[in-house]
Amino acid sequence: MRFDWKKRGPGLLEIDDFRIGRGETLFLYGPSGSGKTTLLNLLAGVLLPSQGSVEILGRDITRMRPFRRDLFRARHIGVIFQQLNLIPYLDVLENVLIASHFAKLDPESASGHADELLKTLGMQEHLHKQPTALSIGQQQRVAVARALVTRPEILIADEPTSALDSDNREVFMEHMLQMAAENDTTVIFVSHDRGLQQYFGRHHDVREFTARGEVT
Amino acid sequence: MILKLARKSLWNRRGTAILTLVSLAISVALILGINHLRHQAKQSFTSTISGTDLIVGARSGPANLLLYSVFRIGNATNNISWETYDVIRQREEVDWTIPISLGDSHRGFRVLGTDHNYFEHYRYGDRRQLVFTRGGPFEGVYETVLGAQVARELRYAIGDEIVIAHGLGDVSFSQHDDKPFTVVGILEPTGTPVDRTVHVRLEGIEAIHLGWQHGARLPGHSVSAEEALQQELKPEAITAFLVGLKSRMATFRLQRAINEYRKEALTAILPGVALAELWDILGIVENMLIVVAFLVLLATLVGMTTTLLSSMKERQRELAILRAVGAHAGYLFALIEIEALLLAFLGVVLGILLLTVSLFMLQPWLASAYGLFISANPLNGEALWISAGVLLLAALLSLIPSVVAYRRALADGLSVRT
Numbered sequence: 001m002r003f004d005w006k007k008r009g010p011g012l013l014e015i016d017d018f019r020i021g022r023g024e025t026l027f028l029y030g031p032s033g034s035g036k037t038t039l040l041n042l043l044a045g046v047l048l049p050s051q052g053s054v055e056i057l058g059r060d061i062t063r064m065r066p067f068r069r070d071l072f073r074a075r076h077i078g079v080i081f082q083q084l085n086l087i088p089y090l091d092v093l094e095n096v097l098i099a100s101h102f103a104k105l106d107p108e109s110a111s112g113h114a115d116e117l118l119k120t121l122g123m124q125e126h127l128h129k130q131p132t133a134l135s136i137g138q139q140q141r142v143a144v145a146r147a148l149v150t151r152p153e154i155l156i157a158d159e160p161t162s163a164l165d166s167d168n169r170e171v172f173m174e175h176m177l178q179m180a181a182e183n184d185t186t187v188i189f190v191s192h193d194r195g196l197q198q199y200f201g202r203h204h205d206v207r208e209f210t211a212r213g214e215v216t
Numbered sequence: 217m218i219l220k221l222a223r224k225s226l227w228n229r230r231g232t233a234i235l236t237l238v239s240l241a242i243s244v245a246l247i248l249g250i251n252h253l254r255h256q257a258k259q260s261f262t263s264t265i266s267g268t269d270l271i272v273g274a275r276s277g278p279a280n281l282l283l284y285s286v287f288r289i290g291n292a293t294n295n296i297s298w299e300t301y302d303v304i305r306q307r308e309e310v311d312w313t314i315p316i317s318l319g320d321s322h323r324g325f326r327v328l329g330t331d332h333n334y335f336e337h338y339r340y341g342d343r344r345q346l347v348f349t350r351g352g353p354f355e356g357v358y359e360t361v362l363g364a365q366v367a368r369e370l371r372y373a374i375g376d377e378i379v380i381a382h383g384l385g386d387v388s389f390s391q392h393d394d395k396p397f398t399v400v401g402i403l404e405p406t407g408t409p410v411d412r413t414v415h416v417r418l419e420g421i422e423a424i425h426l427g428w429q430h431g432a433r434l435p436g437h438s439v440s441a442e443e444a445l446q447q448e449l450k451p452e453a454i455t456a457f458l459v460g461l462k463s464r465m466a467t468f469r470l471q472r473a474i475n476e477y478r479k480e481a482l483t484a485i486l487p488g489v490a491l492a493e494l495w496d497i498l499g500i501v502e503n504m505l506i507v508v509a510f511l512v513l514l515a516t517l518v519g520m521t522t523t524l525l526s527s528m529k530e531r532q533r534e535l536a537i538l539r540a541v542g543a544h545a546g547y548l549f550a551l552i553e554i555e556a557l558l559l560a561f562l563g564v565v566l567g568i569l570l571l572t573v574s575l576f577m578l579q580p581w582l583a584s585a586y587g588l589f590i591s592a593n594p595l596n597g598e599a600l601w602i603s604a605g606v607l608l609l610a611a612l613l614s615l616i617p618s619v620v621a622y623r624r625a626l627a628d629g630l631s632v633r634t
Contacts, residue, residue: 044540046539046540066544066545067544067546070539070542070543070544070545071542071544073540073542074541074542074543075542079540079541081536081537081540084533085537086537087534087537087538088228088534089224089225089227089228090221090224098217098538098541099541099542101217102541102542102543103542146541
């Protein structure tokens with residue numbers, strides 16, 4: 001598996017050629033405002049490059065029709081945000097299953113998988129709690145389950161540990177990476193905290209992709 | 217799934233959602249209520265009297281004559297002398313006449329003096345005749361037949377004695393208490409002012425006024441009930457009378473003859489025409505009410521749109537999550553639309569419920585205070601169209617927040633603008 005992407009924007013990101021292999025774990029760092037989130041948006045197919053293409057699993061997502069691209073994201077990409085990952089009016093299990101709903105997976109097997117994931121994450125007692133009743137650490141664990149319930153090939157995480165204390169952070173990282181590895185999922189992890197880079201196989205500074213080295 | 221999301225999302229914001237719902241329900245109830253009242257009032261109005269070709273009274277406006285003779289609202293400007301009544305009823309084109317003598321009341325209900333023709337020839341609605349629930353027409357001078365509502369509200373039964381008050385109004389100080397009347401008949405409900413009328417013979421009206429002048433008892437002139445029966449009780453005047461003709465062809469000719477009658481200033485009206493004219497006058501008010509109700513509804517829907525729009529900011533995170541798990545931008549558009557429609561639908565249902573309950577509770581009061589006989593069921597074809605219109609309008613107005621959600625979904629992606 002490989003990623004090819006090229007982007008020639010008016011200034012923010014400019015990437016000639018960048019590839020990530022299946023199962024790799026990639027750590028992207030850089031100060032805030034350096035374009036990390038934009039990069040993730042491009043990868044997830046939520047934003048489109050002004051030029052060039054983004055190829056995932058051998059398919060150019062920039063050439064897909066919007067509806068196809070959204071379905072592609074639902075099936076092949078899991079996303080974890082910094083915080084507030086959960087929809088406040090759905091309970092824990094529903095929050096996880098909403099991902100499989102959009103991926104159009106069989107509800108029964110998805111529900112079984114969701115149970116399994118939440119159990120691994122130590123959340124089996126909280127299945128029907130509202131997100132507001134959970135600690136931030138627990139919320140982020142549910143977010144991991146939601147991102148992985150579709151068995152995606154790619155997991156995109158946007159500073160998911162920034163709101164966690166150091167103990168929780170370690171537990172979270174280990175859970176996330178271990179579960180991703182079990183599924184041979186490529187992990188693309190963005191953070192400004194370089195203390196986390198030890199967990200990852202490859203490291204890149206986002207500023208490598210910033211136009212004409214503006215930030216340096 | 218999208219319905220479940222919309223439902224749960226609304227429930228999550230139930231504070232504002234419920235307020236929006238309440239205001240929607242009120243304005244839906246208002247617009248449907250006004251529409252319903254309009255239809256009901258018109259129907260109640262036009263079915264009050266039928267089969268009568270002409271109504272004759274002292275000279276006055278047609279509306280006034282119609283109101284006091286048929287609806288028992290307001291007062292006659294003058295009476296008609298018995299001689300005149302005699303002359304007209306003996307004309308060859310006249311089939312029957314019903315004399316009407318008004319002016320007294322019984323505990324807020326009007327007393328109407330008439331004769332047997334009333335029970336034989338009076339028609340209402342779809343040419344329906346008056347039917348007795350119990351008893352029969354009056355025979356004696358001191359006998360009375362009650363409308364259904366009078367009997368029901370005052371809990372009268374056959375054989376009860378009632379006292380007629382002089383003049384109108386709920387509480388009268390001069391009672392004809394020396395000459396009580398016996399209830400001999402109770403009519404079936406008709407949904408017309410007949411239900412609220414106490415019927416007696418013209419002679420009864422005469423009898424209770426013996427020894428009275430200018431609305432007061434003459435001292436030393438009191439006449440007992442038995443003595444009154446010995447006297448000639450021929451009425452000198454009546455308030456109005458209804459005319460049925462042998463052939464309707466003669467209607468306009470007789471109307472002209474009555475209007476040009478030399479010995480007395482009279483007005484003859486065609487009930488159908490007068491009803492329509494009166495309705496036209498009310499129609500202006502009615503249209504204004506509909507316009508106001510529509511504006512209230514519009515304001516409510518704009519309010520709902522504003523609420524949805526302002527909630528978009530706090531919902532950015534939620535929409536970004538949905539985008540991240542693979543929701544199409546169109547899905548978010550549909551989600552907001554469905555929320556609005558769900559609110560509007562609930563608003564319509566609640567509004568209809570509110571209206572039905574209020575109609576049910578207001579029914580007796582409307583009937584007793586205004587003579588309006590309203591059915592408690594506001595659902596008819598037009599109400600359904602109005603409801604559909606409310607939903608359509610809600611869908612149209614909520615396009616604004618929906619489009620906002622759609623465009624933000626495309627522009628902001630997974631990031632949340634703060």
